[in-house]
Amino acid sequence: MVSVDFGGIFNFLKDQVGGILSSSIGYIMSIDKNIESLEYEMGELKSIRDGIRGKCDTVKLQDVKLEPKVVWWLESVDALEAEEKSTVAEFDRRVKCMGEFSLDLWSSYNISKRSKKLLDRAADLKTKAVFDNVANEAGPPRFIEMPIPSTVGMDSVYEKLEEFVKADDGSIVGIYGMGGVGKTTLLKRFNNRFFIGKTDEVDVVIFVELPSGDFNTEEIQKAMYTRLRLPWRVEETQKERAAAILRALSQIKFILLLDNLWNRLDLEIVGIPVPKSRSKCKIILTSRIEDVCSQMDARKKIKMECLPWNDSWDLFKEKSDEELFSGNPQIKNQAMALARMCGGLPLALTTIARCMRSKRALGEWKHAVNNITDNPSDFPGMEEDVLVPLKQSYDQLPNDALKACLLYFTLWRNNKICECCVTSYWMSEGLINDFEDRKDARNKQSYILGTLRAASLLETAPDESFVGLHPMVGAMALWVARECGKLPNKWSVRYSNDLEKWRRAERISLRYQRLTTLPESPECPNLASLMLTNTHTLTKIPDSFFQSMPCLGVLDLSYTSIKGLPPGIGNLVGLHLLELQSTKITCLPEELKSLVKLKYLGLNWTRDLKAIPQGVIGALRQLLVLESYCSFCHWNTESTLGACFTELESLKKLTRLTLTVGSSAILQWLSESYPMADAVKELSIQNCDGLATMHLSSPTLLKNINCLSQLHLFDFDLKELVLGCGSEEDSEALPSPRFLILENLHRTKIVWRNRGLENLRKLYVMKCDKMEVLLHYEDDSTTHHEEGSRPVVTAFPNLEFLKVESLPKLKSLSDGWILSFPTLKTIVVYQCPELNKLTLVTEKLREFKCNKSWWDQLEWEVKRNENTFQLIYI
Known part of the structure; x- marks a missing residue:
């Protein structure tokens, strides 16, 4: 017979039921505390989750996979968050709305028990929120600091760039200016702004330096892939790469810095999205060519100018030996002259200052000043660091005619020339074709000048009527004209009595030199242009000077003190341009009749000119331009008395005439002489007796x-x-x-x-x-x-x-x-x-x-x- 301990069973059941009841009552009584703890714990967990997710968003631009444990953890937190929200919502609906004590004990028990389990899971996920890497590969750094040279004198243009970037009305900013002016330095300084500031305005700043000259899409895509650390696959097509770049950049706030752009870049083909207005995303590009900025749809453009004098001198001192200047005023004067000749170009200032840093003798500095424009390649580093980079702008000109027009400006050295004079020189040299209507020639000239300006190769004076080359562009152009220094006598801009140098020359410009004599009978078989303008000390030209210049097409004697032309002027049968402005010439020689190819004759401001022999003007049948403003005014109505007005009327090709009239009869004749009257552009009426x-x-x-x-x-x-x-x-x-x-x-x-x-x-x-x-x-x-x-x-x-x-x-x-x-x-x-x-x-x-x-x-x-x-x- 089995004995049953009913007392023990009763006690066991009592203990179990009591435990269950006690636990249930405990859940019910602690429901508010459990919900509050859950919300707090989940708040911390979500904060950790958001930080890790931010890292994950950054590496998305690589198209790389996240670590599986990271993906599991993020998904687990998201799932836990959903359950937490559901539990809290049920608590608010079933329990909290009943006040301090709810009669729905069963719901209170279940909600409290569930919240306790969620609280334990949240604590467990917090302990697992430690990851060495969130992805298989590390993502690219947001910002990369770049070394930059001195930024002397750049503050104002830098502030302007900052202002444009902060504005919401332009997503593309273009910076343009001549080579060596500091565009790249400005862009690097702007790039470093983000590295130093550690800003959260953008996710990544990308600096892409494009190769000089032509570039292909693959090169740019490869640069973008490298910066973004996208995996480069040879088998990918250009479109697939563009899609990858577009997918990466579309998910982030970026600033793209494109340096050294020579031609329009099709952003769509590369895969670069055009930033929208009012967006933090920006594209900032630099180019030497203003037209490229326009073609890239840059709504904001900044022209980088050369440094003003004070900043130029500060930069020169910084790169050279300032102590030498303070101890030797003579060398300081030469150094200042040398710095001025750099024209404020930082690249030239830096290169020449470094070259002269070790020079201690006054003679060395004087030699440098004398040679900087004529022989700039004598300076160590000048050719490779200044001339070759500037030559890239020359090489990018679209055709040889533009290049020839640019080189022609070297004949004026560092001086400006009036725009209205350029046409005649270019036409005389055959650089632009003859035009029946001079307006067409001027339009072609405007196009050429505009193209050279846009390429940052030509400067315009403040009054906008004179143009010329920057000193360093002029030095580069002269170097190019001399076959990059191989033929130093081909274009000469310094006087020499060495007749062998004259024999080899094709262009000679001796402007502003103190000449009193010229060589006798120089043999110049290839000489095409000779400019002696502004040599005020020159009073006479030797009789045999023009004897052996069969190819001479341009002769400029303006602003000299010559009183006449030698008979040998008649030997220049191929001459197209003869400029005598502001000379002291008193009479034109008969031999001018031989210049049957002459297209331009300049006599402006020759106030001493009193006589023009009969038939001289009439013989110049090819004349397109006659400049005689404030000059000879004794035109006659009858040919037997010397220069006759009918000779002017016989010049059927004349398109530009500046004239001086000294009688009311000639003025009336001129007014009624069509179409010659239409060619008159400047008119001086003087000593006109009877015109009250x-x-x-x-x-x-x-x-x-x-x-x-x-x-x-x-x-x-x-x-x-x-x-x-x-x-x-x-x-x-x-x-x-x-x-x-x-x-x-x-x-x-x-x-x-x-x-x-x-x-x-x-x-x-x-x-x-x-x-x-x-x-x-x-x-x-x-x-x-x-x-x-x-x-x-x-x-x-x-x-x-x-x-x-x-x-x-x-x-x-x-x-x-x-x-x-x-x-x-x-x-x-x-x-x-x-x-x-x-x-x-x-x-x-x-x-x-x-x-x-x-x-x-x-x-x-x-x-x-x-x-x-x-x-x-x-």
């Missing part, structure tokens, strides 16, 4: 002279000059010069009417010693507004420059009314002692040039803002 009144509004005075750009009235007894007319219909038929000069018109009264001279840009009034009022107003019908009780009249709506000089009796600019010049930029007043009040309104005035004592006593009758213009004392 002149109406520019007259339909007959300057009839057919419709293209007049400059009019000069000089030294005759003109009593009244009427400018403008009374009606709009009449004004359309008037000549409207851009430049009007009134000089030595002692008794002239200038009358202005309400229309005409709409194109006038410059007005000079000089040496009119009896003039008391500049402009008299004689048309009350003109509509105008009033300031106070005085009428305000706009006489010349497009005038930009006004100069009044040596007018001892001038008291007012107008007779009782206020002059308004809405576009006036510069005013010059000199030696006008009685002019102590200005009745003048200007809106765009930039500079006022005058004597200080005169300015101090001046009363400006109309309110003005002096801060808008610069006061320059002369």
Whole structure:
């Protein structure tokens, strides 16, 4: 018989039920605490999760796989988060809404028990959140610091770049400028901004330096792959690589720095997404060619200029031996001259300063100054570090004609030349074709100059009418013209009496040299251009000088002191251009008749020229341009008396004529001579006896002279000059010069009417010693507004420059009314002692040039803002 211990069983059951009840009651009673602990623990876990996920997002741009344990962990946290949200939501719905004590004990028990399990899982996942790498391979660094040279003088342009990048209205920024000016340095400095600042604005900054000249898409894609650490697979197609780059960059905020772009880069083909407006993503590119920036759709463009003098000198001192300068003033002067010749180009300043760092002798520095432009390759490192890099811009010009036009500027050395003169030289050299209409030639010239400017190879003077080469571009061009230094005598820019050097030369330019004599009978079988301009000490040319120059096409003798041409000038039967401007020549020789191929004859400002033999001008049948402004004025109406006006009429190819007229009869003849009158661009009327009144509004005075750009009235007894007319219909038929000069018109009264001279840009009034009022107003019908009780009249709506000089009796600019010049930029007043009040309104005035004592006593009758213009004392 089995004995049963009912007492023991009862006690066991009692203990088990009691435990269960106790545990259940415990879950129920601790539900609030468990939920609160779960939410706190999950908050910490999610914070850890977000940090690890951020690392994972960064490596996504590599197209590499995440570590499996990382993927499992992230998925586990996400799943746990979903369960936690569900549990908390159920707690809020079933328990929390009942207040402090819920009657739904079963739900409270289940929710509390579940939250405790979730809490344990969260704690376990936190302990496992330690990973050496989140991916199989390390991702690319966000920022890479780059070494940069000195950034002297770069702060202002750097700030401008920062401003453009921060703006939301342009996603592509273009930086352009000549080689060696510091574009790459600027870009590297901008790149390092992110490395130093450790900014969170962008995920990655990518710097891609493109190869010089032509590049292919594969090269750029390979550079992008390398920076992004994408796996390069040879079997991939260009499109597949583009897709990989696009996929990588589309998921991040990036800044792409493209350095040294020579041609338009198709971003789509490479796989680079164009950043959207108001995006942190940006593309910043550098190029020597402004057109490339435009072709890349750069909405913001920055031109990198060469350094101003103070920054240039600081950089030169930094790279050389400043202590030597402080101890030797003579060497310092030579060093400053050398630094100035670098034209503010950082690359040249750095290279030459380093080269001269060890030089201690004054003679060494003087030799350097004398040779920097003529023989720059003498400097160690100059050829490879400066000339070769600059030559890349030359090599990238699209055709040989542009290259030849650029090299031609070396004949002016470091000086600028007026744009209007360039056409004649280029046409004479055959660099651009002849055009029946000179406007076509000027248009072609504008295209060439524009292309050279856009390539950062040509500089424009501040007044925008003169162009030339930067000193270092000029040095490069001269080096190229000499076959990269192999033929040093091919183009010569320094005088030598070594006749062997003359024999080998193709181009000789001896501008601004102190020459008193020239060699006798130099043999120059290949000489095509000879420029002796601005050699003021040269007074005579040897009779036999032109004896052996069979190929000479261009001869420039301007601004010399020669008084005549030798008979040997007739040997130059192939001459196309003869420039004699501002010489002291008194008579043209008969031998000029032999120059039957001459296309350009320059006689401007040859005030001593009194005689031109009969038939000389008429013999020049190929002449396209005759410049005779402020020069010979004794044209005759009959051929037996010397130079005859009919000779001018016989020049059927003439497209540009600047002329000086000394009689009203010739002026009338000129006005009625069509089409020659149409060729007149500049006209000087002087010593014109019998012309007491002149109406520019007259339909007959300057009839057919419709293209007049400059009019000069000089030294005759003109009593009244009427400018403008009374009606709009009449004004359309008037000549409207851009430049009007009134000089030595002692008794002239200038009358202005309400229309005409709409194109006038410059007005000079000089040496009119009896003039008391500049402009008299004689048309009350003109509509105008009033300031106070005085009428305000706009006489010349497009005038930009006004100069009044040596007018001892001038008291007012107008007779009782206020002059308004809405576009006036510069005013010059000199030696006008009685002019102590200005009745003048200007809106765009930039500079006022005058004597200080005169300015101090001046009363400006109309309110003005002096801060808008610069006061320059002369």
